[in-house]
Amino acid sequence: MTFxxxxxxxxGLFFLPLAAFLVLFVARxxxxxxxxxxxxxxxxxxxxxxxxxxxxxxxWLIPGLIVxxxxxxxxxxxxxxxxxx
Numbered sequence: 688m689t690f691x692x693x694x695x696x697x698x699g700l701f702f703l704p705l706a707a708f709l710v711l712f713v714a715r716x717x718x719x720x721x722x723x724x725x726x727x728x729x730x731x732x733x734x735x736x737x738x739x740x741x742x743x744x745x746x747w748l749i750p751g752l753i754v755x756x757x758x759x760x761x762x763x764x765x766x767x768x769x770x771x772x
Contacts, residue, residue: 721765724758731755 710726717723735751738744 721762724762727758728755731758 714723714726731751731754733751734747735755738746738748738751
């Protein structure tokens with residue numbers, strides 16, 4: 688889904704309906720709400736990978752890393768709680 692937005696008006700518009708359908712399809716079948724953090728991590732991963740691969744987009748690196756880390760924190764906390772039980 689994020690790739691569709693990043694590619695903008697080139698090929699992304701063709702994939703946007705399919706990506707939106709797949710995101711909703713997978714979200715309905717996720718076992719719990721914590722799995723939604725994977726979507727946020729993927730969003731951050733695409734943004735920071737664009738920053739890594741393109742020297743003119745280096746400013747995308749830090750926001751992408753922040754989104755990815757913020758997505759991993761709730762998952763890590765919940766995972767620690769599960770392991771303590």
